[in-house]
Amino acid sequence: MNTQSNAIPESPLESQVIAPTVIPATRLMYWSVRRELWENRSIYIAPLAVAALFLFGFLISTIHLRDKMRAALALTPAQQHELIEQPYTFAALLIMGATFIVGVFYCLDALHGERRDRSILFWKSLPVSDLTTVLSKASILLVVLPLLTFAITVVTQWIMLLLSTAVLLGSGISVATLWAHVPLFQKDVMLLYHLLAIHSLWYAPIYGWLLLVSAWARRAAFLWAALPILAISVVEKIAFNTSHFATLLVSRLGGGPEDAAFPVSSGMSMDPLTHLSVGQFLISPGLWIGLAITAAFLVAAVRLRHSQGPI
């Protein structure tokens, strides 16, 4: 956005000089993001519902918590850790899965829905550029969803821990073992890193591709998103009998260059922070190639939104 030229009064004939004629780009972005959240309430309702459902199930499971803790005391520390930590990791994975699915469907509708219901004509009647609009939609995926997932997961895990503590205290069993094996503060840092590294930066090209398809497709955006990928894989298999493209996609979806940035699965380690390897992740070419591809997809989406009208 060229704020430099925006600051110059547009025309000498301008009669209404009292009102500010330019809205700062940050404010345009803020309102564009808010508008997305108004329209797509599933962005926060879906993970909240999953969290609530999980907590409900967890609440019922605390009936057996006493027996479980007694049984755990007989195990080796590693087995103990796995048993006790398991539901916390499961909660995080479940909420992450929910927001990922929400993100995919949000993407496919983001630039398609407004053309389908003709409301693009209303949005384009306002002084918001196509770039701002596309970036606001991308920021839902790259910023809002990861942070929301983080917040909901953290709150859920703390509720679980406090609930377990209350139950154990009530039954007179020491809570020390529980707290020792559920290092929530450490887990929270790992979770935030995982969400920002993988769900935002590493998955960015996936979201970029889906946004591009939703800006381009006239109908059946989901099919158009999936078919080219399938087609490339099939052609590659038939022509060269290789499957590099499919491998590439699987490694992209699987999360992270090698296993460097996938701390959630490192359940066995007693000090998982050592597995983070932020530096390794930040210098991996896969990350930067992915981000460059994302930028290209988004630029194409901006151009498409510029030229496309209602369908």
Added chain:
Amino acid sequence: MACIEARGLRKAFGTTIALDGIDLRVEEGRILGLIGPNGAGKTTALNAILGLTPYQGELRVLGRDPWTERDQLMRDVCFIADVAVLPRWISVSQALDYVAGVHPRFDRAKAEGFLAKTSIRSASKVKHLSKGMVAQLHLALVMAIDARLLVLDEPTLGLDILYRKQFYDSLLNDYFDRSRTIVVTTHQVEEVQHVLTDLMFINRGRIVLECSIEELESRYLEVVLHPEQLAAARAFKPMHERQVFGRSILLFDAVDRQQLAALGDVRTPSIADLFVAVIGNQAGQAQGAAR
């Protein structure tokens, strides 16, 4: 400075030519009616003016190139593209919040004032409003924006007559103030007749008639003839002839009023009748767009 200035504006969709090299100049403070049959190129012309479609030729709106500077242009231009483009999920208060958030010239209190005169509640969602109420809401949003150009493309399509009348009344009474420019397309020609200052007929991508309302009144005359005068009247080469209740009505372009008065009752034609005469003469098919 002209509000809209176009030279050789051209737009083709494949082999279909929507705009065939239009020259156009709309001065500030005018209310221009752009009238033409379906598929004449009206909406394409408006879309080009609003930066919604690329075009060939030269076009400046308020000194800007609409295709490359749409977002800046929209600080000074408002448009209602259709009756039903407000998103269905938005609530009235959200719409007010959003426009107030992104538009530097939006006066929220003014919009709320307009809405207070209607039965629209601020908690209502657009999907629960009637078509007429959605049009009222959109108009309230647009009228609260201190814009220099307002573009209306069939703003009252599908509304009942009460809403249509109200729409143009509030537009004239509460909005138009001689420094703004309004461009409107509609099929309900008779309803905008008293609103317009200028008139433009467009057919098959070309402008076929362009005049101010004063010119219209001085230049075009319609004569309701006594049957025996028909031959004499035809000598003045009427543009168009029609029969109503057994009497002939002839429309003349630039014929002296005194001479015509001798033949029958002389009056100013309605825009609808002029439209039929002009477009109908064009190789046959007047599609009844102006009724």
